[in-house]
Amino acid sequence: MDQNRPLLRLISGVGKKGPACFAIEARGKRLVIDLGEGPPPGCLPDVAAIAPADALILSHGHKDHIGGLSLLAQLGNPPVYATEIVAGALPKGLTARTLPVQGMSEVLGIAVETGRNGHAPGGIWLNFTIGNGFLYTGDYSAESVLYAYDPPARASATALIDCSYSDYQRPLAESWSELATHLGKGPLLLPVPANGRGPEIALELMRHGLRDIFIDDAMRKALRQLADAAKVSLGDGLVQQIERLAQIAQPIDGPRGVMLAASADGASGATARLLPEFERSGEIAILFTGYINPNTPAERLSKSGRAQTMRWNVHPRLSDTVTLVRNVQARTVIPAFCDRDQLPKLSAALAPARVTMDAVVAI
Numbered sequence: 001m002d003q004n005r006p007l008l009r010l011i012s013g014v015g016k017k018g019p020a021c022f023a024i025e026a027r028g029k030r031l032v033i034d035l036g037e038g039p040p041p042g043c044l045p046d047v048a049a050i051a052p053a054d055a056l057i058l059s060h061g062h063k064d065h066i067g068g069l070s071l072l073a074q075l076g077n078p079p080v081y082a083t084e085i086v087a088g089a090l091p092k093g094l095t096a097r098t099l100p101v102q103g104m105s106e107v108l109g110i111a112v113e114t115g116r117n118g119h120a121p122g123g124i125w126l127n128f129t130i131g132n133g134f135l136y137t138g139d140y141s142a143e144s145v146l147y148a149y150d151p152p153a154r155a156s157a158t159a160l161i162d163c164s165y166s167d168y169q170r171p172l173a174e175s176w177s178e179l180a181t182h183l184g185k186g187p188l189l190l191p192v193p194a195n196g197r198g199p200e201i202a203l204e205l206m207r208h209g210l211r212d213i214f215i216d217d218a219m220r221k222a223l224r225q226l227a228d229a230a231k232v233s234l235g236d237g238l239v240q241q242i243e244r245l246a247q248i249a250q251p252i253d254g255p256r257g258v259m260l261a262a263s264a265d266g267a268s269g270a271t272a273r274l275l276p277e278f279e280r281s282g283e284i285a286i287l288f289t290g291y292i293n294p295n296t297p298a299e300r301l302s303k304s305g306r307a308q309t310m311r312w313n314v315h316p317r318l319s320d321t322v323t324l325v326r327n328v329q330a331r332t333v334i335p336a337f338c339d340r341d342q343l344p345k346l347s348a349a350l351a352p353a354r355v356t357m358d359a360v361v362a363i
């Protein structure tokens with residue numbers, strides 16, 4: 001390999017589901033991108049090969065992207081970069097240098113373009129002006145009806161892309177149709193992430209005329225943040241709708257209506273408190289709408305048949321991935337957050353781009 005060519009190291013998150021952690025080495029600096037924990041819960045990346053680091057950059061605030069901050073000392077306590085919204089939710093005592101949700105900035109002298117990822121409050125994709133251009137999408141969605149998405153447009157020869165859904169192709173509108181079949185049959189518990197699809201599903205319920213919407217404290221806090229400090233992450237004209245949703249939604253007080261509560265896997269928060277009682281009742285339906293984390297109540301209840309599962313799209317469909325690869329003219333694509341056995345399908349769909357899961361890629 002050319003000694004002067006920037007390198008991308010895939011530490012975790014490529015080849016099998018796992019915490020996000022990558023590193024780029026360029027111009028004598030090592031930038032670590034994301035430092036997650038799980039899935040499965042407790043799984044941390046092995047950062048020995050990328051220590052010490054000169055900077056840690058966080059794409060968004062989900063656990064599988066920031067839950068590994070306990071490893072910061074192993075990385076030599078580098079400065080942390082994140083958007084103001086993500087920085088505000090980091091563990092106490094940890095300060096971050098601010099990245100814009102949208103626009104150009106610099107990390108250790110390297111110019112970086114960021115844009116909203118359509119996936120989470122304060123969430124961004126990152127486009128580094130190194131080598132022939134390197135795009136990291138983090139988690140993103142081109143379909144969200146709540147979170148704004150700025151499609152990356154700058155040419156990037158190498159792209160590390162969220163392929164959580166591999167070649168899945170059903171549109172988000174069909175997620176709504178499926179969810180609708182679960183409504184009006186009695187109390188329904190929807191365990192959701194409050195800083196992800198939770199507010200989006202609640203918004204869709206309100207838009208479709210449902211008024212029996214009940215939320216936990218985490219959802220209340222998330223709605224408040226979306227209407228205020230995180231409104232930059234909302235799609236156009238949605239602030240008033242979020243404010244109205246916050247007025248309509250009532251606190252969960254016994255089983256009734258549609259109840260949205262965190263955490264999404266039932267392992268903590270209000271769902272962990274509600275589930276022991278709710279799962280024993282034959283009257284209350286439980287519906288999980290995201291990735292089923294191993295070794296969690298979500299896995300136990302869905303495997304036993306007590307809870308039902310469906311997918312509410314929060315990651316790109318294959319057609320979104322194809323569009324993105326074309327738009328940024330990527331010649332090398334690294335699919336993230338899916339298993340290695342998806343490589344042939346993705347290679348076929350993204351040709352003529354080279355699709356690889358090699359541990360080290362020249363950018």
Ligand SMILES: [Zn+2]
Pocket residue numbers: 060062119120139
């Ligand atoms: Zn995420």
